[in-house]
Amino acid sequence: MNRTLTDRLILALVVAFAFVWMMPMLWVLTLSLKPNEELVRSTNGIIPWPRTLEHFATLLRVSLTPRWLLNSVVVAVGMTASTLLLSSLAGYAFARIDFPGRRAVFLLVMAGLMVPEQAILVPLHAMFADWELHNTYFSLIAPRLAGPMGVFLMTQFFKAVPRELEEAAELDNAGRFKIFWSVMLPLSRPALTTLGIFTFLFAWNDFLWPVVTATQPEMYTLSVGLGSLQGNFAMSEGLGFLMASAVFASAPMLILYVVFQRYIVQGIAITGGK
Amino acid sequence: MSVQAPSVTPAPVPDASARSGGLARHRNAVAGYAFLAPFLLFYGVFLLYPFALGLWMSLHDWEIVGDFREYIGFMNYVELWDDPYFWEALKRTLQFAAMTAPAATLLGLVLALALQKPLRIYAALRAVFFASNIFSVTVVTLVWAMVLNPDRGLIANGLRAVGLQPIAFLADKDWAMPALMVTSLWWTAGLPMALFLAGLQQIPPEVYEAARLDKASRWAVLRHITLPALARTTLLVVVLQTVMHLQVFGQPLLMTRGGPANSTRPLVQLIYETSFRDWRSGYASAISTVLFVLMFGVALLQFRLSRQEGE
Numbered sequence: 001m002n003r004t005l006t007d008r009l010i011l012a013l014v015v016a017f018a019f020v021w022m023m024p025m026l027w028v029l030t031l032s033l034k035p036n037e038e039l040v041r042s043t044n045g046i047i048p049w050p051r052t053l054e055h056f057a058t059l060l061r062v063s064l065t066p067r068w069l070l071n072s073v074v075v076a077v078g079m080t081a082s083t084l085l086l087s088s089l090a091g092y093a094f095a096r097i098d099f100p101g102r103r104a105v106f107l108l109v110m111a112g113l114m115v116p117e118q119a120i121l122v123p124l125h126a127m128f129a130d131w132e133l134h135n136t137y138f139s140l141i142a143p144r145l146a147g148p149m150g151v152f153l154m155t156q157f158f159k160a161v162p163r164e165l166e167e168a169a170e171l172d173n174a175g176r177f178k179i180f181w182s183v184m185l186p187l188s189r190p191a192l193t194t195l196g197i198f199t200f201l202f203a204w205n206d207f208l209w210p211v212v213t214a215t216q217p218e219m220y221t222l223s224v225g226l227g228s229l230q231g232n233f234a235m236s237e238g239l240g241f242l243m244a245s246a247v248f249a250s251a252p253m254l255i256l257y258v259v260f261q262r263y264i265v266q267g268i269a270i271t272g273g274k
Numbered sequence: 275m276s277v278q279a280p281s282v283t284p285a286p287v288p289d290a291s292a293r294s295g296g297l298a299r300h301r302n303a304v305a306g307y308a309f310l311a312p313f314l315l316f317y318g319v320f321l322l323y324p325f326a327l328g329l330w331m332s333l334h335d336w337e338i339v340g341d342f343r344e345y346i347g348f349m350n351y352v353e354l355w356d357d358p359y360f361w362e363a364l365k366r367t368l369q370f371a372a373m374t375a376p377a378a379t380l381l382g383l384v385l386a387l388a389l390q391k392p393l394r395i396y397a398a399l400r401a402v403f404f405a406s407n408i409f410s411v412t413v414v415t416l417v418w419a420m421v422l423n424p425d426r427g428l429i430a431n432g433l434r435a436v437g438l439q440p441i442a443f444l445a446d447k448d449w450a451m452p453a454l455m456v457t458s459l460w461w462t463a464g465l466p467m468a469l470f471l472a473g474l475q476q477i478p479p480e481v482y483e484a485a486r487l488d489k490a491s492r493w494a495v496l497r498h499i500t501l502p503a504l505a506r507t508t509l510l511v512v513v514l515q516t517v518m519h520l521q522v523f524g525q526p527l528l529m530t531r532g533g534p535a536n537s538t539r540p541l542v543q544l545i546y547e548t549s550f551r552d553w554r555s556g557y558a559s560a561i562s563t564v565l566f567v568l569m570f571g572v573a574l575l576q577f578r579l580s581r582q583e584g585e
Contacts, residue, residue, distance in 0.1 A: 006492065011395070014388050018402045021460070024421045025406075027428050031420070043426040090313035099306025100299075109314075112321050114573060118521060118542050119566040122549045122558045123327035124320065126338070146320035151313060176305045205410035207524050208542070212550065226412040230419065230528050239426075246416045253408045265404060265468050 032056070032243035039239050055244035064217055065245065068225040075140045075210075075221055076203035082141065083150050083199045084192055091154025092180050096166070106155075112148040117208060125212055135219040140210055144203065150195050157191040158184060197260050198267030204253060222249045328559045336556035338549055343556075350560035360561065362536055363544040366451070367565075370522055370540060374455050375515035381459060382466025382511065387500070389467075390474050400471070404464035411461070411524030418457040419444065419529050444530050450538050454525050462518065466511045473507030474500070506580070513576035517569050541565050 031043060033051040059065045093099070094106050124143055128134045161184065169179045185192075210224045220228065226249050229242060257264055332351070335344040354360050385403055389396045406414070421428040422443040430440030443453040477500065485495045523542040526532055532539030532547075541561060549558035 010388050014385075014399055018399050021406070022402060024417050024428065024460070028417050028420065043428075044431050086313040086316065089309045093306045093309035097302055097306040097309065099303045102306065105310065105314075109317060112317060114570060115321060115325050116517075116521060116566060116569055118523075118545060119562045120321065120324035120328055121545065122555050122562060123324035123331055125549070126327070126331070126336075126555060127324060129338070142316065143320040143324075145313075145316040148317065176309075180309070201408060205408075207411050208546075212546075223410040223412045226410070226416060227524075227528055230412065230416055239420075242416065243420070246413050250409050250413045253410075254405070257405060257408050261401060261404075264408065268407065268465060268468065 028243050028246055032240060032247045034240060036240055043239075055240040056248065058241055059244050059248055063241075063245075064220070064225060065222070065248065067218060068220050068222045069248075071137075071140075071219060072204055072222040074137055075206075076200050078137065078141045079144050079203040080196050080199045082145050084196055086145055087150030087154045087195065088185060088188065088192065089180070090151045091156075091158050092184060094151070094155040095158035095161075096184075097176070109148045109151060112146070113152070121208065121212060124209070128213060134213050135216045139213045140219070140221065141203075143209060144206065150199065153195055154188070154191060157188055161187055193260075194263050194267045197256070197263045201253065201256070201264060201267075225249075328562055331556050332559035332563050334556040336554075336559070338553045338555045346556075350557050353557065354560055354564070359536070359539075359544065363539050363541050363561075364564070366538060367520055367522070367540040367542075370451070370455065370458075371516050371519040374458050374519045374522075375512060377455065378459055378463050378466050378515050378519075379508065379511050381463045382468075383470050383504070383508070385463070385467040386470030386474060387496070390471060400467070403467055406460055407462060407464040409461070412528065414457065414461045415525055415528040418453075418460070422453055422457075422529075445534055447534050447537050450530050450534060454522075454529060454538055457525055457529070458519065458522065462515075466515060469511050469514075470504065470507060473504050477503045509576060509579060513572060516572050520565070520569055520572070541568075 030045060031039065032055055033053070035052045035054065090109075094102065120143075125134075128139050133139050165187065166179055166183055169183050174182075204221075205223055206221070207223050207227070210221050211227060214220050214224055217225070217228070226245055229245055333345060333347060335342070335346050335349075337343075385400075389400050389403075409417075420426075424430050424440045424442040424445075427440070429443075433440050441449060443449040481499055481503075482495065485499060490498075521542055522540045523546070526538045526540055527543050527546070530538045532543055542565070545558045545561045545565070548561065549555045
């Protein structure tokens with residue numbers, strides 16, 4: 001059998017498999033566009049006909065979904081901006097400043113990579129309960145800023161930046177912070193983009209901590225809200241609405257994925273998905 | 275959680291200013307900790323402190339609401355030892371990880387091998403398989419609960435079309451766990467694929483060139499060149515996947531609620547329910563500690579294995 005023929009066979013198989021892979025999403029998209037009367041009769045078919053946007057209209061008009069969308073945006077933007085700032089500051093210190101105890105502090109911080117979120121879930125809940133800070137944007141964001149992954153990435157990145165670039169600025173007698181801000185940060189656009197997109201994705205899809213800290217429906221993120229709909233909705237009544245919610249919650253991520261695919265794959269591959 | 279990261283430490287930086295005496299050293303110390311302070315604050319308050327607090331809580335009878343806290347030593351751990359729910363959840367967790375991690379690794383490897391060419395059609399297919407990774411667990415479970423639904427689900431429709439009886443996958447003791455595994459595989463297999471693709475790119479093209487000149491068969495190249503070169507990547511993928519799937523939570527919580535008959539409740543769900551439904555935070559902390567030790571053990575194993583291999 002010659003090579004190109006084998007290649008074609010493999011390709012055909014993978015294309016078929018890819019179609020099966022996409023089926024669940026395509027089907028859910030179809031259901032979200034079908035009118036309720038049609039859904040009662042049948043959930044068959046991939047091309048929706050007749051189609052309607054009524055479920056999406058309901059979603060925006062009568063449900064809490066717009067509020068959840070707002071919460072998700074605030075949490076994701078807040079977490080991303082803060083992570084970028086904290087990680088690049090700390091990464092710069094570890095990579096470029098020779099301060100006493102650096103090695104020990106670095107090891108202490110990296111040890112945090114070994115602590116899974118589940119191990120601190122219960123005590124974190126107790127802390128926020130003591131402070132009476134559950135159901136706030138602060139509680140949704142702050143615990144996620146303690147993860148050392150961003151610091152690790154930025155440290156690695158800053159170490160790879162040639163020293164000459166900084167030394168020129170040092171000769172001008174520029175202060176540490178000025179060098180960091182106006183020389184190093186502009187240089188680290190690619191690293192910051194990868195880390196930023198990855199953090200945004202993580203924040204958007206975060207579930208375990210948000211479901212614990214956000215107990216009032218007004219403070220749900222989209223991810224938690226969707227989970228609560230699954231629990232409360234009888235599968236038959238609001239099927240189109242439920243499917244529209246799933247489509248609505250994943251649409252922003254899909255758009256982000258189409259635009260920034262390279263960075264997302266890179267970020268998830270580097271960090272091992274966490 | 276990355277498991278190889280801690281082995282990387284910053285090399286000592288020969289800092290020009292450090293040589294110029296005590297004042298510069300002092301300035302460096304101030305600058306270093308000033309840059310670190312914001313992160314260390316969050317790290318201390320929201321990671322180190324709760325970690326220690328969790329260990330402390332596991333030695334108490336500690337109610338989530340109210341002030342009831344009583345020191346009971348290792349009683350929580352003793353109770354764990356005799357708790358059939360704990361053993362059942364531990365068994366289910368290990369079962370889930372031991373099945374899903376190798377399956378995801380294998381699927382990722384096969385996809386990476388089939389899709390490694392730089393042509394556009396392959397890039398598009400890679401994008402398709404990776405895409406399911408970007409959905410949140412609630413989207414994934416909502417979609418799959420519907421796909422698996424016995425009355426109007428995608429699979430039930432298909433089974434009926436060919437004259438078979440639909441199956442209530444999520445309500446059936448024998449089907450529920452495999453159904454959760456397939457769901458998780460669909461959700462996460464893009465990650466191993468991406469890691470294997472990165473591994474494949476690191477194999478020098480000259481090696482393949484030599485094999486081509488020798489007219490080695492496709493199978494021989496795969497067996498004697500490609501797969502051995504991917505050994506390190508495979509180890510990394512298996513460990514990452516194992517650690518990840520030991521943490522399974524959303525899928526059973528949202529799709530089966532741990533049922534039917536407790537056949538799909540993993541440790542994290544047990545922690546969640548023990549603390550936030552039964553209000554027994556001390557006991558839940560003890561279960562968390564066990565989970566931590568379990569994950570730590572897997573990471574340690576990987577560290578040792580990769581060391582041995584490096585020698």
